[in-house]
Amino acid sequence: MITSKKVAVLDDEPLIGDIVSRALKRQWEVHIFERPSEALAALEEGERYAVFLCDMMMPERTGMEVYQEIRRRWPEQAERMVIMSGISQRDRAGELVKDAGLRLVQKPFDLNGLRQVVDEVSGGGEEADDGGERGGLRR
Template structure:
C-alpha cells in the first residue's frame, strides 16, 4: 500500500504568493510546487513585479532571489520599500549561496527571512506561516 500523500501543514493558510527569480526553471518549478495550496504568480523580472505592485496587486508573501542579473534582490527591496512599504515587509529572500560584499552586508542587516536553495517545502512553509496568518 503506498504511503498517503503528504499534505501541507494544517496551520498554513491559502495565500497570494509572488515569486521573483531570474532563474526561470527554478521559478517555474517553485510556482508549480506552491500552486497546490496557494495562488502563485511567477516572473523572472523584478521590474515586472514592481510594475504589478504599482498597479495595485497585493501579495501575502513575495519570494525573491537575492542575486539576479537585471535588478538585485536588494534593489528590488529598496524600490518596494519606497513604493509599497507594507509589501516590502512580506519578502522572503532566496539565495543559492552566491554573495557580493554588498549583498552579504545587506543580508546581515536584514530582518526579513532568508532561505538557502535548494530548500524543502517544509522549510518554506515555516517561513510562510507568519506572513499568511496576518494576511
Template sequence: MPRILVVDDNAEFGRILQAHLTAHGHEVVTARDGDHGLALIEQESFDIVLTDILMPQRDGIEVLRQVKQRWPALPVIAVSGGGWIKAGDLLDMAERLGADRVLQKPVRRDDLLAAVDALLNEVLPDEG
C-alpha cells in the same frame, strides 16, 4: 487565497517554487526579473514577495529596497544560492535591509512553506 509573487530569473526554479506553493493552497504569480516583479506589484496586490537576490538588470536587493520603501507592510522573503558572493553574505545583507525571512538555495520545501506560513500568520492572522 493568499497571493505570492515569486521573482526569479531562473524559470525552472520559479516553476518549482510555484508548484510547492500552489499545492499548499496559495495563488502564485511569477516574474522573470526585478523590473518585471516591481511592475507587477504596481498593478496587483500580493501578500508576500519572494525574490532571488542575484538577477540581471534589477537584482533582488534593489527589489527588497523598493518594496520596503514603497510598500513597507509587504513581507519579503529573500532567497539566494550565492554565486560570486557567498549566499550567507547576501542573505545577511538582505536581512539588514529589511527582509522578513531569508532562505538559502537549494530551498527545502518544508523550509519554504514554514517561512510563508509564518509570514501569513503575521499579516493575515485569520487566513494564514
C-alpha cells in the same frame, strides 16, 4: 493589512519559479516573475501579495535593490519579502539581508521548509529558526 492568498516569486531562473509554484499551488495563488520590472509593474497596478519571494542575484537588479524600491513605494509589501539565495549569512550579501531585517531562504531549499516560511510570513504559522539547516527561515 494584506489578506490575499497570493504569493509572488521573482527569480530569473524559470525552473525555480516552476518548482516554487508546484510546491505552493495547493494552498496559494502563485504569480511568477522572471524580471524585477515585471514584479514592480504588478505592484504599481495594485497587486499585493501575502508573501513576496525574491531571488538575490538577477541580471536586471539585485534582490536588495528590489527590496529597497518596494520599501520606498509600498512599505507594507516590503514587510512580506523573503530573499532566496545560495548566499551565506556570513558573506557580505548575507549580512545585507540580515541587516535589513529580511528573511533568507537558502538555495537549494527543501520544499517543506519553503512552505513553512510562506506560512510564517503570511501570518499562518509561528516564526521559527531551523538552527541553520538549508531551506529554513533565517532572520
